[in-house]
Amino acid sequence: MPTALEELARPVLIGRSSSHFTRITRIFAAEMRIDYSFRVVRDLMSSDPEDYGGNPALRIPALQTSRGAWFGALNVCRELWRRSSPRPRVVWPEDLDEPLLANAQELVLQAMATEVSLIMAGLAGTGDGNAHHAKMRKALTNMMSWLEENARPVLAALPPHRDLSFLEVTLFCLVTHLEFRGVLPTASYSELNGFCQQFATRASCSGTAYRFDT
Structure with a gap:
């Protein structure tokens, strides 16, 4: 201690x-x-x-x-x-001054928050069967589809002289968490999975793998 x-x-x-x-x-x-x-x-x-x-x-x-x-x-x-x-050299959300990049960061964070809401609803026993839950799940799939379609131009538009960006870290954590918690299958997101496989080679990622605390 x-x-x-x-x-x-x-x-x-x-x-x-x-x-x-x-x-x-x-x-x-x-x-x-x-x-x-x-x-x-x-x-x-x-x-x-x-x-x-x-x-x-x-x-x-x-x-x-x-x-x-x-x-x-x-x-x-x-x-x-x-x-x-x-x-x-970190690229922060306020540095994303183009709609494509700014929208990508917004949708990543919204998708993360939506995923948490779905998980917590399940834990509370108020999951499937109501219109709000259905809307949240639809919103999540919509956001993931947008991120998949725009992943390549988004990543290409990030400032090249950077050590890290908040967008990349949050995107990696989102996509890998969806699979970890079984909230949404991610096998069809080839662009996002390709990004995650590359980003996962960082030591900071291998040393922080998801697990349930005991």
């Missing part, structure tokens, strides 16, 4: 190894070469903000640091980048 001084010296990431939003931050931490402690949220049905690092939205991930807590994957990734030295 880390001591209190060690906990203060390095950030504490709060999340789950089976969460795609958490994996985004773990990939960033590896890419930024940031050491951290990992605290697992055991019960996703908990309504206690303290279980989520103080996040009142009751969501993961969160990052606790000596400066305070950071809620959400993007906030956490930005703080990890600020802590890195030297700071890699």
